[in-house]
Amino acid sequence: xxxxxxxxxxxxxxxxxxxxxxxxxxxxxxxxxxxxxxxxxxxxxxxxxxxxxxxxxxxxxxxxxxxxxxxxxxxxxxxxxxxxxxxxxxxxxxxxxxxxxxxxxxxxxxxxxxxxxxxxxxxxxxxxxxxxxxxxxxxxxxxxxxxxxxxxxxxxxxxxxxxxxxxxxxxxxxxxxxxxxxxxxxxxxxxxxxxxxxxxxxxxxxxxxxxxxxxxxxxxxxxxxx
Amino acid sequence: xxxxxxxxxxxxxxxxxxxxxxxxxxxxxxxxxxxxxxxxxxxxxxxxxxxxxxxxxxxxxxxxxxxxxxxxxxxxxxxxxxxxxxxxxxxxxxxxxxxxxxxxxxxxxxxxxxxxxxxxxxxxxxxxxxxxxxxxxxxxxxxxxxxxxxxxxxxxxxxxxxxxxxxxxxxxxxxxxxxxxxxxxxxxxxxxxxxxxxxxxxxxxxxxxxxxxxxxxxxxxxxxxx
DNA sequence: ACCTGAACACCGTTCAAGT
DNA sequence: ACCTGAACACCGTTCAAGT
Numbered sequence: 329x330x331x332x333x334x335x336x337x338x339x340x341x342x343x344x345x346x347x348x349x350x351x352x353x354x355x356x357x358x359x360x361x362x363x364x365x366x367x368x369x370x371x372x373x374x375x376x377x378x379x380x381x382x383x384x385x386x387x388x389x390x391x392x393x394x395x396x397x398x399x400x401x402x403x404x405x406x407x408x409x410x411x412x413x414x415x416x417x418x419x420x421x422x423x424x425x426x427x428x429x430x431x432x433x434x435x436x437x438x439x440x441x442x443x444x445x446x447x448x449x450x451x452x453x454x455x456x457x458x459x460x461x462x463x464x465x466x467x468x469x470x471x472x473x474x475x476x477x478x479x480x481x482x483x484x485x486x487x488x489x490x491x492x493x494x495x496x497x498x499x500x501x502x503x504x505x506x507x508x509x510x511x512x513x514x515x516x517x518x519x520x521x522x523x524x525x526x527x528x529x530x531x532x533x534x535x536x537x538x539x540x541x542x543x544x545x546x547x548x549x550x551x552x553x554x
Numbered sequence: 555x556x557x558x559x560x561x562x563x564x565x566x567x568x569x570x571x572x573x574x575x576x577x578x579x580x581x582x583x584x585x586x587x588x589x590x591x592x593x594x595x596x597x598x599x600x601x602x603x604x605x606x607x608x609x610x611x612x613x614x615x616x617x618x619x620x621x622x623x624x625x626x627x628x629x630x631x632x633x634x635x636x637x638x639x640x641x642x643x644x645x646x647x648x649x650x651x652x653x654x655x656x657x658x659x660x661x662x663x664x665x666x667x668x669x670x671x672x673x674x675x676x677x678x679x680x681x682x683x684x685x686x687x688x689x690x691x692x693x694x695x696x697x698x699x700x701x702x703x704x705x706x707x708x709x710x711x712x713x714x715x716x717x718x719x720x721x722x723x724x725x726x727x728x729x730x731x732x733x734x735x736x737x738x739x740x741x742x743x744x745x746x747x748x749x750x751x752x753x754x755x756x757x758x759x760x761x762x763x764x765x766x767x768x769x770x771x772x773x774x775x776x777x778x779x780x
Numbered sequence: 781a782c783c784t785g786a787a788c789a790c791c792g793t794t795c796a797a798g799t
Numbered sequence: 800a801c802c803t804g805a806a807c808a809c810c811g812t813t814c815a816a817g818t
Binding site: 430437439440441447451452461465467469475477480481484487509513514515517523532536538543544546547 | 661668681693707713743745749753761764770772
Protein backbone atom coordinates (compact mmCIF):
# COMPACT_ATOMS: atom_id res chain seq x y z
CA UNK A 329 0.00 0.00 0.00
CA UNK A 330 2.98 2.35 0.30
CA UNK A 331 3.50 4.23 -2.94
CA UNK A 332 6.28 2.76 -5.06
CA UNK A 333 7.26 2.83 -8.66
CA UNK A 334 5.29 0.34 -10.70
CA UNK A 335 8.49 -1.38 -11.75
CA UNK A 336 9.56 -2.25 -8.24
CA UNK A 337 6.10 -3.56 -7.39
CA UNK A 338 6.09 -6.46 -9.85
CA UNK A 339 7.83 -9.57 -8.60
CA UNK A 340 10.92 -10.69 -10.47
CA UNK A 341 10.36 -13.79 -12.56
CA UNK A 342 11.95 -15.59 -15.44
CA UNK A 343 9.25 -14.30 -17.77
CA UNK A 344 9.73 -10.73 -16.71
CA UNK A 345 13.48 -11.04 -17.19
CA UNK A 346 13.09 -12.47 -20.69
CA UNK A 347 10.54 -9.80 -21.54
CA UNK A 348 12.91 -7.06 -20.43
CA UNK A 349 15.73 -8.67 -22.41
CA UNK A 350 13.63 -8.63 -25.58
CA UNK A 351 12.78 -4.98 -25.02
CA UNK A 352 16.42 -4.07 -24.57
CA UNK A 353 17.40 -6.03 -27.68
CA UNK A 354 14.67 -4.35 -29.70
CA UNK A 355 15.51 -0.89 -28.46
CA UNK A 356 19.28 -0.88 -28.44
CA UNK A 357 20.45 -3.92 -30.34
CA UNK A 358 22.54 -6.88 -29.30
CA UNK A 359 25.16 -4.63 -27.74
CA UNK A 360 22.45 -3.00 -25.66
CA UNK A 361 21.70 -6.12 -23.67
CA UNK A 362 24.16 -6.57 -20.81
CA UNK A 363 23.67 -7.70 -17.26
CA UNK A 364 24.34 -4.09 -16.32
CA UNK A 365 21.51 -2.64 -18.40
CA UNK A 366 19.20 -5.49 -17.50
CA UNK A 367 19.94 -5.08 -13.82
CA UNK A 368 19.22 -1.38 -14.06
CA UNK A 369 16.01 -1.90 -16.01
CA UNK A 370 14.69 -4.43 -13.52
CA UNK A 371 16.02 -2.53 -10.52
CA UNK A 372 17.84 -5.51 -9.01
CA UNK A 373 21.27 -7.01 -8.64
CA UNK A 374 22.99 -9.34 -11.04
CA UNK A 375 22.60 -12.26 -8.68
CA UNK A 376 18.83 -11.94 -8.78
CA UNK A 377 18.88 -12.53 -12.52
CA UNK A 378 21.20 -15.49 -12.18
CA UNK A 379 18.75 -16.99 -9.74
CA UNK A 380 16.18 -17.32 -12.53
CA UNK A 381 18.44 -17.81 -15.55
CA UNK A 382 21.59 -19.92 -15.87
CA UNK A 383 23.60 -17.51 -17.99
CA UNK A 384 23.45 -15.10 -20.90
CA UNK A 385 23.24 -17.81 -23.54
CA UNK A 386 20.14 -19.25 -21.92
CA UNK A 387 18.66 -15.78 -21.69
CA UNK A 388 19.23 -15.18 -25.39
CA UNK A 389 17.79 -18.57 -26.28
CA UNK A 390 14.71 -17.82 -24.21
CA UNK A 391 14.32 -14.41 -25.85
CA UNK A 392 14.60 -16.03 -29.28
CA UNK A 393 12.07 -18.70 -28.43
CA UNK A 394 9.65 -16.17 -27.02
CA UNK A 395 9.66 -13.99 -30.11
CA UNK A 396 9.48 -17.05 -32.34
CA UNK A 397 6.47 -18.38 -30.45
CA UNK A 398 4.39 -15.30 -31.18
CA UNK A 399 5.70 -15.07 -34.75
CA UNK A 400 4.69 -18.66 -35.57
CA UNK A 401 1.42 -18.57 -33.66
CA UNK A 402 -0.53 -17.22 -36.64
CA UNK A 403 -0.90 -20.66 -38.18
CA UNK A 404 -3.43 -19.98 -40.90
CA UNK A 405 -5.27 -22.91 -42.47
CA UNK A 406 -4.84 -23.77 -46.14
CA UNK A 407 -2.84 -26.10 -48.36
CA UNK A 408 0.61 -27.12 -47.03
CA UNK A 409 2.54 -25.01 -49.52
CA UNK A 410 0.69 -21.89 -48.45
CA UNK A 411 1.32 -22.67 -44.82
CA UNK A 412 5.02 -23.07 -45.47
CA UNK A 413 4.97 -19.69 -47.18
CA UNK A 414 3.10 -18.25 -44.18
CA UNK A 415 5.76 -19.55 -41.78
CA UNK A 416 8.43 -18.09 -44.03
CA UNK A 417 6.77 -14.69 -44.03
CA UNK A 418 6.22 -14.88 -40.30
CA UNK A 419 9.94 -15.38 -39.89
CA UNK A 420 10.69 -12.57 -42.32
CA UNK A 421 8.47 -10.13 -40.47
CA UNK A 422 9.73 -11.20 -37.06
CA UNK A 423 13.28 -10.39 -38.14
CA UNK A 424 12.13 -7.06 -39.47
CA UNK A 425 10.72 -6.23 -36.05
CA UNK A 426 13.57 -7.81 -34.10
CA UNK A 427 16.78 -7.55 -36.13
CA UNK A 428 18.80 -9.34 -33.42
CA UNK A 429 16.70 -12.44 -34.12
CA UNK A 430 18.64 -13.18 -37.30
CA UNK A 431 21.96 -13.32 -35.47
CA UNK A 432 20.46 -15.41 -32.73
CA UNK A 433 18.92 -17.93 -35.10
CA UNK A 434 22.18 -18.12 -36.99
CA UNK A 435 24.14 -18.73 -33.82
CA UNK A 436 21.78 -21.45 -32.72
CA UNK A 437 22.02 -23.03 -36.16
CA UNK A 438 25.79 -23.00 -36.06
CA UNK A 439 25.62 -24.86 -32.79
CA UNK A 440 23.55 -27.50 -34.50
CA UNK A 441 20.37 -26.46 -32.73
CA UNK A 442 17.36 -25.74 -34.90
CA UNK A 443 14.70 -23.95 -32.92
CA UNK A 444 12.25 -26.82 -32.28
CA UNK A 445 9.22 -24.69 -33.00
CA UNK A 446 10.34 -24.03 -36.56
CA UNK A 447 11.26 -27.65 -37.18
CA UNK A 448 7.91 -28.87 -35.89
CA UNK A 449 5.85 -26.32 -37.79
CA UNK A 450 7.60 -26.96 -41.09
CA UNK A 451 7.70 -30.71 -40.53
CA UNK A 452 3.94 -30.93 -40.23
CA UNK A 453 3.55 -29.34 -43.63
CA UNK A 454 6.14 -31.66 -45.14
CA UNK A 455 4.07 -34.56 -43.86
CA UNK A 456 0.86 -32.97 -45.13
CA UNK A 457 2.42 -32.59 -48.57
CA UNK A 458 2.65 -36.35 -48.79
CA UNK A 459 6.42 -36.76 -48.61
CA UNK A 460 7.15 -40.43 -47.75
CA UNK A 461 7.96 -40.90 -44.07
CA UNK A 462 11.50 -42.10 -44.76
CA UNK A 463 12.29 -38.63 -46.14
CA UNK A 464 10.52 -36.50 -43.54
CA UNK A 465 13.62 -35.64 -41.60
CA UNK A 466 15.87 -34.87 -44.54
CA UNK A 467 13.22 -32.85 -46.34
CA UNK A 468 12.27 -30.82 -43.29
CA UNK A 469 15.91 -30.13 -42.50
CA UNK A 470 16.55 -28.88 -46.02
CA UNK A 471 13.57 -26.57 -45.94
CA UNK A 472 14.47 -25.22 -42.52
CA UNK A 473 18.09 -24.74 -43.59
CA UNK A 474 16.96 -22.62 -46.49
CA UNK A 475 14.53 -20.63 -44.37
CA UNK A 476 17.05 -19.80 -41.69
CA UNK A 477 19.87 -19.17 -44.12
CA UNK A 478 17.78 -16.82 -46.22
CA UNK A 479 16.21 -15.16 -43.20
CA UNK A 480 19.69 -14.38 -41.98
CA UNK A 481 20.63 -12.81 -45.25
CA UNK A 482 17.68 -10.47 -45.00
CA UNK A 483 18.71 -9.15 -41.65
CA UNK A 484 20.58 -6.17 -43.06
CA UNK A 485 17.28 -4.96 -44.20
CA UNK A 486 15.83 -4.78 -40.80
CA UNK A 487 18.89 -3.05 -39.45
CA UNK A 488 19.37 -0.39 -42.07
CA UNK A 489 15.68 0.30 -42.49
CA UNK A 490 14.02 3.18 -40.76
CA UNK A 491 10.21 3.45 -40.79
CA UNK A 492 10.04 4.02 -44.54
CA UNK A 493 13.50 2.60 -45.30
CA UNK A 494 16.47 3.94 -47.10
CA UNK A 495 16.78 0.45 -48.47
CA UNK A 496 17.28 1.64 -52.03
CA UNK A 497 20.36 3.62 -51.09
CA UNK A 498 21.79 0.58 -49.41
CA UNK A 499 21.18 -1.62 -52.45
CA UNK A 500 22.71 1.04 -54.65
CA UNK A 501 25.83 1.02 -52.54
CA UNK A 502 26.19 -2.76 -52.61
CA UNK A 503 25.48 -2.82 -56.31
CA UNK A 504 28.15 -0.20 -56.96
CA UNK A 505 30.64 -2.05 -54.81
CA UNK A 506 30.03 -5.24 -56.76
CA UNK A 507 30.49 -3.47 -60.05
CA UNK A 508 33.96 -2.41 -58.94
CA UNK A 509 35.14 -5.93 -58.13
CA UNK A 510 38.08 -7.41 -60.02
CA UNK A 511 36.63 -8.68 -63.32
CA UNK A 512 39.11 -11.54 -63.38
CA UNK A 513 38.07 -12.89 -59.99
CA UNK A 514 34.38 -11.97 -59.79
CA UNK A 515 32.86 -11.96 -63.27
CA UNK A 516 29.57 -13.49 -62.17
CA UNK A 517 29.06 -11.22 -59.20
CA UNK A 518 29.74 -8.21 -61.39
CA UNK A 519 27.30 -9.41 -64.04
CA UNK A 520 24.58 -9.75 -61.45
CA UNK A 521 25.18 -6.43 -59.69
CA UNK A 522 22.59 -4.57 -61.75
CA UNK A 523 19.90 -7.11 -60.88
CA UNK A 524 20.37 -6.17 -57.27
CA UNK A 525 19.14 -2.61 -57.64
CA UNK A 526 15.52 -2.28 -56.72
CA UNK A 527 14.85 -5.93 -56.07
CA UNK A 528 12.35 -6.92 -53.39
CA UNK A 529 13.78 -9.03 -50.56
CA UNK A 530 10.42 -10.35 -49.59
CA UNK A 531 9.71 -11.54 -53.12
CA UNK A 532 13.13 -13.08 -53.43
CA UNK A 533 12.74 -14.86 -50.13
CA UNK A 534 9.44 -16.36 -51.26
CA UNK A 535 10.86 -17.25 -54.66
CA UNK A 536 13.49 -19.30 -52.85
CA UNK A 537 10.83 -21.04 -50.77
CA UNK A 538 9.01 -21.94 -53.96
CA UNK A 539 12.24 -23.24 -55.46
CA UNK A 540 12.75 -25.64 -52.57
CA UNK A 541 9.08 -26.64 -52.61
CA UNK A 542 9.37 -27.36 -56.34
CA UNK A 543 12.40 -29.52 -55.59
CA UNK A 544 10.50 -31.45 -52.94
CA UNK A 545 7.67 -32.00 -55.39
CA UNK A 546 10.00 -33.15 -58.12
CA UNK A 547 12.01 -35.52 -55.95
CA UNK A 548 9.47 -36.88 -53.49
CA UNK A 549 6.03 -36.40 -55.05
CA UNK A 550 6.38 -37.75 -58.57
CA UNK A 551 2.67 -38.50 -58.85
CA UNK A 552 1.53 -34.87 -59.00
CA UNK A 553 0.59 -32.01 -56.68
CA UNK A 554 -0.07 -33.19 -53.09
CA UNK B 555 72.90 -12.64 -37.07
CA UNK B 556 72.36 -12.80 -33.35
CA UNK B 557 70.55 -15.98 -32.36
CA UNK B 558 66.87 -15.45 -31.73
CA UNK B 559 63.78 -17.54 -31.62
CA UNK B 560 62.40 -18.21 -35.07
CA UNK B 561 59.11 -16.58 -34.13
CA UNK B 562 60.69 -13.26 -33.30
CA UNK B 563 62.74 -13.26 -36.48
CA UNK B 564 59.76 -13.15 -38.88
CA UNK B 565 58.38 -9.71 -39.46
CA UNK B 566 54.86 -9.05 -38.27
CA UNK B 567 52.40 -8.81 -41.14
CA UNK B 568 48.70 -8.99 -41.70
CA UNK B 569 49.08 -12.45 -43.20
CA UNK B 570 51.04 -13.75 -40.27
CA UNK B 571 48.46 -12.35 -37.85
CA UNK B 572 45.58 -13.98 -39.70
CA UNK B 573 47.49 -17.25 -39.90
CA UNK B 574 48.09 -17.23 -36.16
CA UNK B 575 44.43 -16.41 -35.56
CA UNK B 576 43.34 -19.43 -37.62
CA UNK B 577 45.73 -21.65 -35.66
CA UNK B 578 44.38 -20.42 -32.35
CA UNK B 579 40.79 -20.90 -33.49
CA UNK B 580 41.56 -24.41 -34.70
CA UNK B 581 43.39 -25.37 -31.55
CA UNK B 582 41.29 -23.83 -28.84
CA UNK B 583 38.01 -22.74 -30.38
CA UNK B 584 36.38 -19.36 -30.67
CA UNK B 585 36.97 -18.62 -26.99
CA UNK B 586 40.66 -19.33 -27.49
CA UNK B 587 41.23 -16.36 -29.76
CA UNK B 588 41.72 -13.16 -27.81
CA UNK B 589 44.08 -10.29 -28.27
CA UNK B 590 45.87 -11.60 -25.21
CA UNK B 591 46.57 -15.05 -26.64
CA UNK B 592 47.34 -13.63 -30.07
CA UNK B 593 49.73 -11.10 -28.62
CA UNK B 594 51.50 -13.86 -26.71
CA UNK B 595 51.67 -16.16 -29.71
CA UNK B 596 53.15 -13.47 -31.90
CA UNK B 597 55.34 -12.07 -29.14
CA UNK B 598 54.18 -8.48 -29.56
CA UNK B 599 51.93 -5.90 -28.04
CA UNK B 600 48.26 -5.38 -28.77
CA UNK B 601 48.96 -2.14 -30.60
CA UNK B 602 51.14 -3.94 -33.12
CA UNK B 603 48.19 -6.08 -34.15
CA UNK B 604 45.92 -3.06 -34.40
CA UNK B 605 48.42 -1.50 -36.75
CA UNK B 606 47.71 -4.25 -39.30
CA UNK B 607 44.08 -5.04 -38.53
CA UNK B 608 41.22 -2.68 -37.74
CA UNK B 609 39.55 -4.76 -35.03
CA UNK B 610 38.55 -8.26 -34.04
CA UNK B 611 35.66 -8.45 -36.48
CA UNK B 612 37.96 -7.74 -39.39
CA UNK B 613 40.38 -10.34 -38.10
CA UNK B 614 37.64 -12.97 -37.92
CA UNK B 615 36.42 -12.05 -41.39
CA UNK B 616 39.94 -12.40 -42.75
CA UNK B 617 40.38 -15.76 -41.03
CA UNK B 618 37.08 -16.95 -42.52
CA UNK B 619 38.01 -15.76 -45.97
CA UNK B 620 41.42 -17.38 -45.77
CA UNK B 621 40.09 -20.80 -44.85
CA UNK B 622 37.33 -20.48 -47.42
CA UNK B 623 39.82 -19.63 -50.15
CA UNK B 624 41.72 -22.88 -49.73
CA UNK B 625 38.51 -24.88 -49.27
CA UNK B 626 37.01 -23.63 -52.51
CA UNK B 627 40.24 -23.74 -54.47
CA UNK B 628 39.74 -27.38 -55.55
CA UNK B 629 37.43 -26.42 -58.38
CA UNK B 630 37.16 -29.71 -60.25
CA UNK B 631 35.83 -29.71 -63.78
CA UNK B 632 32.60 -31.44 -64.70
CA UNK B 633 28.92 -30.69 -65.22
CA UNK B 634 27.55 -27.77 -63.17
CA UNK B 635 25.53 -29.96 -60.79
CA UNK B 636 28.63 -31.93 -59.84
CA UNK B 637 30.58 -28.75 -59.29
CA UNK B 638 27.85 -27.41 -56.99
CA UNK B 639 28.05 -30.67 -55.05
CA UNK B 640 31.84 -30.31 -54.93
CA UNK B 641 31.55 -26.82 -53.46
CA UNK B 642 29.05 -28.12 -50.94
CA UNK B 643 31.37 -30.91 -49.86
CA UNK B 644 34.29 -28.53 -49.73
CA UNK B 645 32.30 -26.40 -47.30
CA UNK B 646 31.28 -29.45 -45.30
CA UNK B 647 34.87 -30.63 -44.95
CA UNK B 648 36.17 -27.17 -44.16
CA UNK B 649 33.76 -26.94 -41.25
CA UNK B 650 34.80 -30.36 -40.08
CA UNK B 651 38.40 -29.16 -39.93
CA UNK B 652 37.56 -25.69 -38.59
CA UNK B 653 34.40 -25.89 -36.45
CA UNK B 654 34.50 -22.14 -35.74
CA UNK B 655 33.90 -21.56 -39.45
CA UNK B 656 30.21 -22.44 -39.11
CA UNK B 657 29.63 -19.77 -36.49
CA UNK B 658 31.58 -17.25 -38.49
CA UNK B 659 29.70 -17.90 -41.71
CA UNK B 660 26.42 -17.74 -39.82
CA UNK B 661 27.37 -14.42 -38.26
CA UNK B 662 28.36 -12.97 -41.60
CA UNK B 663 25.11 -14.22 -43.09
CA UNK B 664 23.09 -12.62 -40.33
CA UNK B 665 24.79 -9.32 -41.12
CA UNK B 666 23.65 -9.69 -44.67
CA UNK B 667 27.10 -10.46 -45.99
CA UNK B 668 27.50 -13.60 -48.03
CA UNK B 669 31.15 -14.47 -48.41
CA UNK B 670 31.79 -13.27 -51.99
CA UNK B 671 33.84 -16.35 -52.87
CA UNK B 672 30.92 -18.66 -52.25
CA UNK B 673 28.48 -16.47 -54.12
CA UNK B 674 30.76 -16.21 -57.12
CA UNK B 675 31.60 -19.93 -57.24
CA UNK B 676 27.97 -21.02 -56.99
CA UNK B 677 26.79 -18.29 -59.32
CA UNK B 678 29.01 -19.49 -62.14
CA UNK B 679 27.42 -22.92 -61.94
CA UNK B 680 23.95 -21.43 -61.90
CA UNK B 681 24.83 -19.62 -65.11
CA UNK B 682 26.36 -22.78 -66.58
CA UNK B 683 23.17 -24.69 -65.81
CA UNK B 684 21.33 -22.41 -68.19
CA UNK B 685 19.20 -20.47 -65.72
CA UNK B 686 17.90 -17.34 -67.50
CA UNK B 687 19.90 -14.26 -66.59
CA UNK B 688 16.94 -12.53 -64.95
CA UNK B 689 16.92 -15.25 -62.30
CA UNK B 690 20.68 -15.57 -61.70
CA UNK B 691 20.68 -13.53 -58.55
CA UNK B 692 17.63 -15.06 -56.92
CA UNK B 693 18.64 -18.60 -57.79
CA UNK B 694 22.20 -18.20 -56.59
CA UNK B 695 21.02 -16.59 -53.36
CA UNK B 696 18.64 -19.46 -52.68
CA UNK B 697 21.31 -22.08 -53.27
CA UNK B 698 23.83 -20.24 -51.11
CA UNK B 699 21.24 -19.76 -48.37
CA UNK B 700 20.65 -23.48 -48.25
CA UNK B 701 24.36 -24.28 -48.31
CA UNK B 702 25.22 -21.96 -45.47
CA UNK B 703 22.15 -22.84 -43.43
CA UNK B 704 22.78 -26.54 -43.74
CA UNK B 705 26.51 -26.19 -43.23
CA UNK B 706 25.78 -24.42 -39.98
CA UNK B 707 23.54 -27.19 -38.83
CA UNK B 708 26.31 -29.68 -39.35
CA UNK B 709 28.71 -27.82 -37.14
CA UNK B 710 27.89 -29.85 -34.05
CA UNK B 711 29.43 -32.72 -35.82
CA UNK B 712 32.73 -31.13 -36.13
CA UNK B 713 32.70 -30.03 -32.52
CA UNK B 714 31.63 -33.26 -30.90
CA UNK B 715 33.72 -35.44 -33.17
CA UNK B 716 37.08 -36.75 -32.11
CA UNK B 717 39.24 -38.55 -34.67
CA UNK B 718 36.85 -41.48 -35.05
CA UNK B 719 33.82 -39.68 -33.63
CA UNK B 720 31.38 -40.51 -30.92
CA UNK B 721 28.81 -39.12 -33.28
CA UNK B 722 26.46 -42.02 -32.78
CA UNK B 723 26.22 -41.38 -29.07
CA UNK B 724 25.38 -37.79 -29.77
CA UNK B 725 22.63 -38.71 -32.23
CA UNK B 726 21.28 -41.21 -29.74
CA UNK B 727 21.07 -38.52 -27.11
CA UNK B 728 19.26 -36.06 -29.39
CA UNK B 729 16.96 -38.80 -30.60
CA UNK B 730 16.06 -39.77 -27.04
CA UNK B 731 15.46 -36.15 -26.09
CA UNK B 732 13.11 -35.72 -29.01
CA UNK B 733 11.19 -38.83 -28.07
CA UNK B 734 10.50 -37.30 -24.67
CA UNK B 735 8.98 -34.10 -26.04
CA UNK B 736 5.38 -33.23 -25.25
CA UNK B 737 3.26 -35.25 -27.71
CA UNK B 738 0.65 -32.50 -27.85
CA UNK B 739 3.14 -29.83 -28.89
CA UNK B 740 5.71 -31.78 -30.91
CA UNK B 741 4.06 -34.75 -32.61
CA UNK B 742 6.05 -34.44 -35.80
CA UNK B 743 9.43 -34.05 -34.15
CA UNK B 744 8.71 -37.11 -32.02
CA UNK B 745 7.66 -39.13 -35.05
CA UNK B 746 10.89 -38.31 -36.78
CA UNK B 747 13.19 -38.95 -33.83
CA UNK B 748 13.92 -42.54 -34.81
CA UNK B 749 15.01 -41.49 -38.30
CA UNK B 750 17.73 -39.45 -36.69
CA UNK B 751 19.61 -42.41 -35.26
CA UNK B 752 22.43 -43.49 -37.49
CA UNK B 753 21.79 -41.07 -40.30
CA UNK B 754 24.71 -39.69 -42.29
CA UNK B 755 25.10 -35.91 -42.17
CA UNK B 756 27.13 -35.82 -45.31
CA UNK B 757 24.49 -37.75 -47.24
CA UNK B 758 21.72 -35.59 -45.86
CA UNK B 759 23.59 -32.44 -46.74
CA UNK B 760 24.01 -33.63 -50.33
CA UNK B 761 20.38 -34.77 -50.50
CA UNK B 762 19.38 -31.21 -49.66
CA UNK B 763 21.64 -29.83 -52.37
CA UNK B 764 19.99 -32.17 -54.86
CA UNK B 765 16.57 -31.04 -53.66
CA UNK B 766 17.38 -27.42 -54.39
CA UNK B 767 18.99 -28.33 -57.70
CA UNK B 768 15.85 -30.27 -58.64
CA UNK B 769 13.79 -27.19 -57.76
CA UNK B 770 15.98 -25.01 -59.96
CA UNK B 771 15.57 -27.47 -62.80
CA UNK B 772 11.81 -27.64 -62.38
CA UNK B 773 11.29 -23.90 -62.14
CA UNK B 774 13.92 -22.45 -64.45
CA UNK B 775 14.92 -25.20 -66.88
CA UNK B 776 11.65 -26.61 -68.17
CA UNK B 777 13.23 -27.84 -71.39
CA UNK B 778 15.26 -30.63 -69.80
CA UNK B 779 18.66 -31.22 -68.17
CA UNK B 780 21.10 -28.35 -68.81
C1' DA C 781 13.61 -19.19 -1.30
C1' DC C 782 14.95 -15.19 -3.19
C1' DC C 783 17.54 -10.97 -3.57
C1' DT C 784 21.73 -7.56 -2.92
C1' DG C 785 25.81 -5.60 -4.75
C1' DA C 786 30.67 -5.60 -4.28
C1' DA C 787 34.42 -8.23 -6.18
C1' DC C 788 36.81 -11.20 -9.66
C1' DA C 789 38.78 -12.46 -13.77
C1' DC C 790 38.51 -11.39 -17.79
C1' DC C 791 37.59 -8.72 -22.48
C1' DG C 792 38.60 -5.37 -26.90
C1' DT C 793 40.61 -1.13 -27.76
C1' DT C 794 43.42 3.11 -27.20
C1' DC C 795 47.43 5.84 -26.94
C1' DA C 796 51.58 8.13 -25.31
C1' DA C 797 55.96 6.74 -25.84
C1' DG C 798 59.58 4.53 -28.05
C1' DT C 799 62.56 2.92 -32.35
C1' DA D 800 56.44 3.44 -40.46
C1' DC D 801 56.01 0.24 -37.13
C1' DC D 802 55.99 -1.57 -32.47
C1' DT D 803 55.52 -1.54 -27.07
C1' DG D 804 52.70 -2.32 -23.14
C1' DA D 805 50.35 0.01 -19.55
C1' DA D 806 45.82 1.90 -18.97
C1' DC D 807 40.76 2.37 -19.86
C1' DA D 808 36.18 1.20 -19.99
C1' DC D 809 33.90 -2.27 -20.15
C1' DC D 810 32.14 -7.42 -19.86
C1' DG D 811 29.76 -12.07 -17.65
C1' DT D 812 29.75 -14.42 -13.51
C1' DT D 813 30.32 -15.52 -8.53
C1' DC D 814 29.36 -15.36 -3.77
C1' DA D 815 29.13 -13.94 1.03
C1' DA D 816 25.75 -11.62 3.15
C1' DG D 817 21.21 -10.23 3.88
C1' DT D 818 15.75 -10.88 4.19
